[in-house]
Amino acid sequence: MSVVVKNIGYSAGDEGLQFYVHNVLSSVTRYIKESKGFECMSLKQGETKTVSFTLPGSKFIFYDKS
DSSP, rough: OOEEOOOSSOOOOOEEEEEEOOOOOOOOOOOOOOOEEEEEEOOTTOOOOEEEOOGGGGGOEEEEEE
């Protein structure tokens, strides 16, 4: 997944992007949002960057205690 981030402010700044997923159909009760990725970046005034998240299958594994 990719997202475009643009600094529309009047000065440079730092931004933290968080990537969450939701499992609509699961064999067990899961959290509504599960954090799967995080990216920090610095943007100059008016700068645009594209950030890509690649999630391996291991990010979707969970343990069913029952």
